[in-house]
Amino acid sequence: MISDESKQHRTWNNIKINNDTYMVSVIQKDNTIKVLLTNLIEIWMDTLTKEIILDRCRKLNPLLNIEDLNYYDVVLNILNNMSRNIINVSVEHIKLRAEVDGGIMKFDVNLTKGTSQDFWEIITKPLCISSMEISRQHKFLLDLVKKKDEEISEYKAEGAELIRKNIETKRFKEEQLKITILDPNIIDCINIFQSAMNFYNVFNLYEYNKISEESTSSNSSNNDDTQETVQNRFVQNDGKNICNSEDTTVQRITESVHSEKKKQNKDTTSKKVTRNKIGTANISYRPPKKLKKGLYEPIL
Incomplete structure (x- = not known):
């Protein structure tokens, strides 16, 4: 059968980190989201399952009732509009914030260097x-x-x-x-x-x-x-x-x-x-x- 990697389309968008240009891509498949960051020399990534997303949302947004939100789609939308929602960024961490029904949703991307x-x-x-x-x-x-x-x-x-x-x-x-x-x-x-x-x-x-x-x-x-x-x-x-x-x-x-x-x-x-x-x-x-x-x- 065809590997899932072969069917995935990756769109890369520019992102500035310490005045250097990087590119970021967000891939969604089934119930998993992958965030990829590269400078064409190295690559960093974060793999987000529904469980990881829910746990991270709860820790970062204690005042929000996460269960009442369609948190997975909300986070996916935040990631797909990353350049608009960034409040702080490095090659290891990308801090995001966006308005949602009921207040402000915060989310962090924790990147690790790929092989x-x-x-x-x-x-x-x-x-x-x-x-x-x-x-x-x-x-x-x-x-x-x-x-x-x-x-x-x-x-x-x-x-x-x-x-x-x-x-x-x-x-x-x-x-x-x-x-x-x-x-x-x-x-x-x-x-x-x-x-x-x-x-x-x-x-x-x-x-x-x-x-x-x-x-x-x-x-x-x-x-x-x-x-x-x-x-x-x-x-x-x-x-x-x-x-x-x-x-x-x-x-x-x-x-x-x-x-x-x-x-x-x-x-x-x-x-x-x-x-x-x-x-x-x-x-x-x-x-x-x-x-x-x-x-x-x-x-x-």
Whole structure:
């Protein structure tokens, strides 16, 4: 089955601690809330169950009747609007306060430093997966643009002429993408990190939905094989399985590219068959150039 970590979306928001920029994320699953804090070097976290939340609320709010409040949802709302409710903050403690029905609700987040495995699982792994997918898409798009240029050149050689000159493009050169990468500051790194994590969330949701559909359409007799396939579609938590998972990911990417190429070849064949029947507002055909006196190059 798919790990719960794979289905979770993490949104990271900026937070200032001693004039340094950190990022905080709040994840809610079932009856547990996780608060994550990072500076992209280390990570701190606090895991809050309903029991921990209730006990902490009672100690911090002795004058409030916590049982009469929907305390779990109230605390979740306070955490999700953390920047608005902070009264004191450090990497170990975040003190919060918000108005609720019946008075003021106080709540503390007590953070402990995570391990290197925690940092890998929460920060490094999603970035690696995002980079792998962005790299695959980059290569695919470059190949596609180059083939489109070749296709356009072939049309022009056969007599096609673009009517709307304002949409005409120059032939693509890969050197256009080469730039000098400047040394980024912490704000640049944070912005890129947040962008990469948003990409990971969207890509991960797409992968999860696709796998769920495949699992639903499978016969019950193939459940074991389906679960094994599902698990291999994601990078494994165990370091020993990372290489196997990467091989599976590369294989999936290769199959995707081959499938796309096959589709392109099919489309190209279809275009050749119907070429004489094409009529659009943007392309017209000129008579082909003469090869010899009295002869024209045939149009296929």
